[in-house]
Amino acid sequence: MNTVIAIGQAFIDLWLDAAVWLILGFIVAGLLQSFIQSDNLGRHLQGRGLWPAVKAALLGTPLPLCSCGVIPAAMGLRRAGASKSATTAFLIATPETGVDSIAISYALLGPFMAIIRPIAAIFSAIVSATLVLFMAEKTPEHDAATNVHHDEAKHKQTCHCNHGQDHHAHAVPSKAQSWSARLWQGQRYAFTELLEDLSIWLIVGLVISAIVVATVPSDTLAQISQGPWAMIVMALIGVPMYICASASTPLAAGLMLAGVSPGAILVFLLAGPATNIATLGIVNKELGARSLIGYLAGVIIVAIGFGYLTNALVDVWQINIQSELASSNQLLPWPISAIAGIALAVLIVIDLYHKISSYYQHRQSGKKSSCCHDSCCNH
Numbered sequence: 001m002n003t004v005i006a007i008g009q010a011f012i013d014l015w016l017d018a019a020v021w022l023i024l025g026f027i028v029a030g031l032l033q034s035f036i037q038s039d040n041l042g043r044h045l046q047g048r049g050l051w052p053a054v055k056a057a058l059l060g061t062p063l064p065l066c067s068c069g070v071i072p073a074a075m076g077l078r079r080a081g082a083s084k085s086a087t088t089a090f091l092i093a094t095p096e097t098g099v100d101s102i103a104i105s106y107a108l109l110g111p112f113m114a115i116i117r118p119i120a121a122i123f124s125a126i127v128s129a130t131l132v133l134f135m136a137e138k139t140p141e142h143d144a145a146t147n148v149h150h151d152e153a154k155h156k157q158t159c160h161c162n163h164g165q166d167h168h169a170h171a172v173p174s175k176a177q178s179w180s181a182r183l184w185q186g187q188r189y190a191f192t193e194l195l196e197d198l199s200i201w202l203i204v205g206l207v208i209s210a211i212v213v214a215t216v217p218s219d220t221l222a223q224i225s226q227g228p229w230a231m232i233v234m235a236l237i238g239v240p241m242y243i244c245a246s247a248s249t250p251l252a253a254g255l256m257l258a259g260v261s262p263g264a265i266l267v268f269l270l271a272g273p274a275t276n277i278a279t280l281g282i283v284n285k286e287l288g289a290r291s292l293i294g295y296l297a298g299v300i301i302v303a304i305g306f307g308y309l310t311n312a313l314v315d316v317w318q319i320n321i322q323s324e325l326a327s328s329n330q331l332l333p334w335p336i337s338a339i340a341g342i343a344l345a346v347l348i349v350i351d352l353y354h355k356i357s358s359y360y361q362h363r364q365s366g367k368k369s370s371c372c373h374d375s376c377c378n379h
Contacts, residue, residue: 003215011210012341014108014250018206019340021107022246026064026190028099033064034186045082045090053129056086057122060094064101064194064246070094070279075286084287085129088295091283093125095273100194101245108253112319113262120270120306128298132287135294191347199351202246212254231307234264235300238271245273262321263311270303 045052045059056077065073070091078087097118106114177185252265275296284292314321 006214007210010214010254011206014206014210014253015344016337016341017107017253018104018202018250019344020337021103022100022202023340023344024103026100026194027187028062028064028103030186030188030190030194031183033189034182045077045086047083050085050126050130050133052083052086053089053133054126056082056089057093057125057129060090060092060125061097061118061122062099062102063094064098064190065094075282078286084291085133087287088132088283088291088298089125089129091279092128092274092295092299093121095245095279096121096124096270097245101249104246104249108249109256109262109265110321110323112314112321113266116306116310116313117266117269120266120302123306124270124274124299124302127302128295131294131298132291135290192351195347196351196355197244199348200355202244202250203348206250208251208254210254212251212258230261230264231267231304234267234307235271235303238268238303239275239296239300245269248272256321261311262314263307263309266310267303267307270306271299274299 045056060070063070063073073094074087074091077090078084082090102114102118105117109117248269252269255268256262256265280292280296283295287295313319
């Protein structure tokens with residue numbers, strides 16, 4: 001019973017820490033969605049050389065797209081003329097970080113991790129794009145413009161996001177819309193579709209984080225994370241998993257509170273969101289096998305390198321990670337954290353209710369369709 005109480009208390013503490021910053025991140029995400037014209041981005045990412053990839057990395061860094069949500073956006077840019085290297089940079093930088101994940105990183109991981117995380121994400125995207133630039137085989141131009149419907153259907157089958165949502169739905173704000181309409185559309189997107197992509201993973205991350213904080217001896221995890229193979233192990237764990245940058249942050253915070261080194265955590269946060277089975281499959285098909293090798297090599301090498309660099313900087317600058325993890329508690333009055341926590345809980349409960357309702361409606365419609373197919377319905 002004491003363990004259950006400890007886990008519950010840890011969960012509530014993490015929830016209150018994350019709520020204000022996550023809501024702020026959603027608001028900023030909605031603003032970006034309202035006023036960034038994605039239909040004109042492809043032409044800015046055309047051409048050879050590394051500069052289009054640098055622009056794609058900088059463009060993707062603040063965008064609040066999940067690991068699967070970035071796929072149709074990136075393929076749209078590719079078909080609009082973006083180079084292979086620019087598409088690669090966008091595919092990596094976008095899911096590795098975003099305004100929402102930066103905000104929640106500051107809340108749960110502290111200012112140092114909130115700064116080094118997007119820097120590492122940009123560096124990872126540029127290095128991977130450079131490898132793709134030199135390794136990718138030449139592909140006929142028409143390949144990038146064909147099989148679009150097939151690829152989108154494959155994406156819907158392999159992506160772990162909410163399949164009922166269309167990631168293109170709010171990608172292009174209409175120029176004919178009024179300022180207020182676009183503003184409302186962006187916020188509606190952020191607190192409905194974007195929240196739907198993150199809600200379950202956020203809860204799972206917080207629960208696992210709370211369990212780790214309450215039950216796992218910190219000395220054990222600390223020793224493992226300081227070993228010579230720690231970074232490689234974290235990278236191999238993160239590569240095949242589907243992880244959202246924001247939803248994985250509470251888990252990272254719990255591991256750090258339990259004693260895992262910040263470098264090992266950074267490796268996990270970089271490798272996980274940028275790679276999953278759906279993304280790797282699309283990269284292989286759209287950009288080619290050599291591009292996939294460059295993609296994976298860049299992500300893994302940079303993640304491991306920044307992991308060791310992070311630990312070195314923490315030691316040299318004598319950064320107290322434990323005190324930084326607690327710093328967010330001192331920034332906001334408790335009533336504000338409580339109000340934000342309640343508001344976020346209400347939003348997620350509504351989202352889960354819609355998910356459950358849609359699931360049962362889908363099952364009922366499937367049964368009815370099967371019944372009619374067997375000629376047992378009244379015609």
